[in-house]
Amino acid sequence: CLLNVSAACDTLVYEMMFDECSLSPATLKGVKAAGYERMTAVQEATLPIILKGKDVLAKARTGTGKTVAFLLPAIEVVSKLPPHDHDKKRPPISVIVVCPTRELADQAAAEANKLLKFHPSIGVQLVIGGTRMALEQKRMHTNPCQILVATPGRLKDHMENTPGFATRLMGVKFLILDEADRLLDMGFRTDIERIVAALPKQRQTLLFSATVPDEVRQVCHVAMKRDLEFVNTVQEGSEETHSQVKQMHLVAPLDKQFSILYGLLTDHISENVDYKVIVFCTTAKVTSLVAELLSELKLNVREIHSRKPQSYRTRISKEFKESKGLILVSSDVSARGVDYPNVTLVLQLGVPSDREQYIHRLGRTGRKGNEGSGVLLLAPWEEYFLRSIKDLPITEATLPLIDLDTKRKDLAGSDRFPVVFFPS
Incomplete structure (x- = not known):
């Protein structure tokens, strides 16, 4: 045409x-x-x-x-x-x-x-x-x-x-x-x-x-x-990501990733009274596990993924839209287009399927001119992905400080989760 x-x-x-x-x-x-x-x-x-x-x-x-x-x-x-x-x-x-x-x-x-x-x-x-x-x-x-x-x-x-x-x-x-x-x-x-x-x-x-x-x-x-x-409405050569969104990445062994994720979340919460965070996971099963772990650690968490019935997903989506002080752990059901206002941080746990998916996930924050930040957390064998986004303004994040002993005790008190998520 x-x-x-x-x-x-x-x-x-x-x-x-x-x-x-x-x-x-x-x-x-x-x-x-x-x-x-x-x-x-x-x-x-x-x-x-x-x-x-x-x-x-x-x-x-x-x-x-x-x-x-x-x-x-x-x-x-x-x-x-x-x-x-x-x-x-x-x-x-x-x-x-x-x-x-x-x-x-x-x-x-x-x-x-x-x-x-x-x-x-x-x-x-x-x-x-x-x-x-x-x-x-x-x-x-x-x-x-x-x-x-x-x-x-x-x-x-x-x-x-x-x-x-x-x-x-x-x-x-x-x-x-x-x-x-x-x-x-x-x-x-x-x-x-x-x-x-x-x-x-x-x-x-x-x-x-x-x-x-x-x-x-x-x-x-x-x-x-x-x-x-x-x-x-997208100029040739223009930025694919919103300029007001600070982009960072971390590469860490898989057995340390949950403790880093927890540290990134608690650091962000301590600095943002009206925090609103989306954590993207690669599968529905991982989404469910991460949400349960964060809930056990007393964070205010909701989960949304394809294994949940539509009525539940609609209710959680509405709650997250209207709330502050909430973490949404999601599969790519929420990666693109859904307008959650005032998201302050997007965390991507695991390698995106491609560059476009990374950009669309990141696009949940910094909407309508607001500021935001995003962190991509990869395992060593996923580090290759950084080559596909090397032209974007993404920098290496600082590792968060975590009180591992206390957190290991918190999870040790639960019969549902192994303490390996906070390794020695």
Whole structure:
């Protein structure tokens, strides 16, 4: 597909006001009630083009306000549609937002509901894996559902198994693919192509992506009009990580890593009254073990990973979003896109799968211009990974001081954990 570069900006500008855009009064009231006044650079670069009805491929990093950038035009489209016949139990769905994970979908739906405060007749429904399809079917049948936020697999399930659902898709005016590169990384290309094929060709399509590899361009060719606009909000050669985030690494033997992790956490807590920390682990099993160990040592810890049911993950995610003085131990369920405000420290325990994963994990802190820090803790055989991020401003961290004797006694009092985590 032909790409037209419309803008290039990398920093959060906060110059243009939302009321300078052609948004309806009800939408503007919702924006103000949600606490937004000035646009971020991504919003300023994309909103005017989207509001003109153009298909847009936007290259934008996470944490730059892109969810609001694609939701506001979608809300405007729905608000200007003629009222549906209220005798019809199931009016057409007008907007579909496709997200790669349940957490991202839940976050997008919550943001949409905030912005719709003064559009009482417009409804948002959420369809995601890990929940009962029958319950989703009932909600879509009995409640307004002009905007549907979905994960690709569950959306395909409803297309194939929910009576009348395919017909309702004939009213779609707006398709949004969020985190498109990640959707493809997770193997959803076939699902996306089936979803696109089931929708009317006369629609507006938005695709937001942190990177634009060939596979994303191929999806553009299938899903979008030929005259789409490419809006690049990441300048060539610009920093891939937020400049206000201090990056550090440590290499240590595996049997010393937990004691170092504990020391890094306690040092950070002692220096930050309103600390908010995410510890990323490589697997769900390691995540669970680390969370239990830290809890035994009387730290305020929650865990979130794929082995936990969706209802639990949603509750913990909400609690962490709204809290201070909390540590979230997580698998990569929370690595990208999920907006946890005011995270002060990101600790990565073990080697990331690639450079992109390191960057996306680190991106949980330093969001919206705030300061933050990140520490990558590797075993000696994982040290090779540092070569892939050598161009980033990452330095060697100082080993924390730990009272090993006291901590060994704390864990020795538990029948569940060996004291080897605090070796002599």
